[in-house]
Structure formats: structure tokens, C-alpha cells
Amino acid sequence: MEILKKKSQVRELVNKERSKKQIIGFVPTMGYLHQGHLSLIKKAKNDGCFTIVSIFVNPLQFGPSEDFQRYPRDTERDLKLLKEANADAVFIPSDEEMYNSNHLTFVNVSKLSEKLEGSFRPGHFAGVCTVCAKLFNIVQPDRAYFGWKDAQQLIIIRKMVRDLDFNISIVPVATVREEDGLAASSRNVYLSPDQRKKALVLSRALQKIEQMIKFESVIDANLLIEEGKKIIKSEDVELQYLEAVELENLERVEKIRKNTGILGAIKVGNVRLIDNLIME
């Protein structure tokens, strides 16, 4: 596995592999890898891609009072996991390699970026889009893999790629859950055992909603959301949002159908967690 720290090394490697007719698959991450990330890499490898993973904790997507400084990092462990997953290359740039000292350019997907997560994390998605645009230009992949766990991110990146004509297929991959049902996330490490027990209420609520849709054929979004909120409120956590939306535009829907999703966020102590149920 090639370990690359410079953009120029990435370009060189990609040119070499592309001249060998390799399809370039790209998995952007912030490191502290978990089974969710590994499922993206597995999918890229199964698709036959020369698979490049990036590890970069992007300062631009954290708000001033958010967890940029304490975001978990463990490069040694990440490299070990990447080798085991047969990733072909990893790009680990420094902050200085990624951002010049007077970075002024931002990519923003209006409207979609202001809803749900965006209303709790202003500027977050502009940071995500900007770093993804940069990484897409550095790696110039044929495909980029994103998890449904961060559904709004996936939807916004897919819109950015379409609107700005990036020549990249965005490949969505299903959320991976830990044994207790919690959606895999690097931030799960913040949870104390007690907080973790409380945090499970979000996946439990989504599971209940899924069952109502599947087995009771309930499609009334208000009913489903009401039931989900009731479950979440039974636990000592802060419900930030739980909404049934159209996946393309994140507008609220009245009825659950194909291409809608139920997206939620809770706060357990200081830890924000998101999860969702996607009807693809």
C-alpha cells in the first residue's frame, strides 16, 4: 500500500494507474477508521477499483465550538486497517499541504446545506463540499464512495458533483451498525458506557419506524415521526431533529415512499449523533 503525503504524489500515482486502464475508486475519510469506512473500501475493491483512501481531519467543516481539536486520531491503527482491507494507496496530507495560508475559496450547495444538520452546524457543509472538491481535483477518481450514515452529506456531495460537472460517479453504501445497533461512527468513542446505552434510543426509534412501515404498512410520515419522537423522548437525550424527507431535495414529505428517508440527530451529553432510515 502506497502512503502519500503530497498532492503531487497522488497525481503521479493516479496518472500511472490510469495509463494502465485502472478505474480509480476514492474513499475520503477523516480517519479513526471503523467498519463503516471499511465497507466503503470493500465495495470499491469489489468494484475492481484501484482504491485510494484519504485521511484528513478537515478543519473547515468544524464550527468554532465543535470537536476539531479532540476529534479522535490514530494513524498507525488506520494504516494497519487499510493494509488489511487491501487499500491500494492512502493520502494523508498535512493541514498545510491541503490549505494554503490564505485559503479563500468555498463551494456551497445552497438550500440543501441549510437544512437538518446545517441548521445545527452552520458552515459545516460548505467545509465538506470545499474539501471534497479539492480532494476530487487532486485524486480525479472515476468513483467516490460515501456512506448513507451521513445521508445529508451524501446527498449534498452528489448534488455538487452534478451541478459542477465533476466527472465522478458517487457510490452510496449502506450504514454499518455495531452489534448493539448503534450506527458506526468515529465519534462513538466519545460515549461513556452510560451515554452509549442512552444513545441507542435513536437507532431503536428508527427500527420501530422501519417495522411500522414494513409490517404494518404505515406510510403516514406524521404518524411515524410522532412514534419515533415518543421513543426518543422516553430516554434522557436531547432530540435535535427527526424528519421524513425527500432524499433528492431534503424537503419534508407527508407519505413515506421510494427515495424518501427519515433523518435524525440527538445529543447525549456533549456528544451529537446522527442516524437515519433510507428508502432507496
Added chain:
Amino acid sequence: MEILKKKSQVRELVNKERSKKQIIGFVPTMGYLHQGHLSLIKKAKNDGCFTIVSIFVNPLQFGPSEDFQRYPRDTERDLKLLKEANADAVFIPSDEEMYNSNHLTFVNVSKLSEKLEGSFRPGHFAGVCTVCAKLFNIVQPDRAYFGWKDAQQLIIIRKMVRDLDFNISIVPVATVREEDGLAASSRNVYLSPDQRKKALVLSRALQKIEQMIKFESVIDANLLIEEGKKIIKSEDVELQYLEAVELENLERVEKIRKNTGILGAIKVGNVRLIDNLIME
């Protein structure tokens, strides 16, 4: 010369030419071509590029009260000029080919976009950056050619390319002037003979400043700007700005030196005109 209307045709042609080891040169224009555009094409051809020109009057970079509807268009004449200039291909997309019906993504270079032209044309440079990002992703050129005539645009695009890691060299080309000294511009056609006479005051002021720098070694920006403004105010035109700035960041400078410029804008009747003097 290949005439392409679809993005997919552009990608196909570029892939073909790149596989033949051609360097791809790109000249984005809004059409109604003049000697300035032709000098960009000439430069690209002289650099040995497979030269692709785009013609697209970009609605996104016009304000609601600006001249999008009446912007001059003459595709037949443009195609004739491009053939004579030995352009290799021209991309003429429709509005629908360029923008999907729910375009939401914008690229903005903060700070630089708010100064000078930006203060008179809010949103203009976000429109320019967004369409250039799209065109860069469609054409994926090795080099893109921009005229110093639109100095702020050139500086902003160069900054966007650097900040977002587009793998493109931006090549600046000197302003072309008509016989009477007026900087070549598609908008010159708006001027009545009387307005044209008045409009010359801007290039005359810049010429006087150039002479003071060259022959009298004046480098005091205030002195030079004062003299320029005096000349412009002697004519029946509206001075919008005349500023001596650092070319990299568009901050005002006290002394003229390498990498500074004097940028000006006037309005003659309803016609806005810009011009500048660049110390490269």
C-alpha cells in the same frame, strides 16, 4: 474545427486528444469574439495546445438589472473567426446543457470577489467562478487562457484554481486595444460614436499614469490615482473606481511596484467599461 454542443462530446474529444499526448488549451468566452479573444486562441495555438474555445453567455454572472438579455450574440460570425484562428474545437452549450433546472451549487472566492467590480456587481464573480469550475470539469484542460483586460476575474480564477487544486495552469494574456486605444470588449458595441469618444478617457488616463511611471519615475499611488481621476473627471462619464492594488490580493498599495496594477471602471450612459494597467 469540431463544433460540440454536449458536455459528453467534449469529454470524448478531450479523452481522444489526450491519449494522443496532446496538451489541452482552453479559452472560455461569452462569444461575440474580438481581437482580445483571438489573441488568447493565438497564444494557446502557439503554445502547441489542442485548443478548445467555449462560447456561453453565462446567466449566473449577470445581475438582475444587468445586460444578460441584450448581451451581443453572433454565433455565425464567431464560428467563422474561430475557423480562421485555427481553433481545434468549440463548445457551444445551451443554457439547459449547462445548468440543470435546480442548480444550487456556487463557488465563491471570498474577499477578492467583494472588491472593485464586486462592489458594483454583487454575485458576479460567484457566477464567473461557478461557470469556470463547471467548464474546467467538463474540458479538464491542461491550460486555460484569460485576458488581463478582466484583471480581477483573472486574479480570482487563478486563486480559485489554487485553492481548489484544479490541475490547470492559468495563462494570462495582455489586453488588446482597438486603434483608438479602447480596450477590446464585446460590450464596446453598445457605445454610440459620441459615447465612444467619451469612453476613451479611461484608457487615456491609464496611459498618462503609465507615462508618469515610466518617464517620470512616479511611484506614489495617490499621486498617480489623483492624476488619473482628474483626467476622467474632465469628461462627461461616471467614474466608478480607479485604484492602485496589489495583484495577488487586490489590497490598495501606496507605491507602484512589480505585481501591482491600476484598475478602473467608468460608466458612459448605460455602458459600464473597465480597463487597467498591469505591472507584471
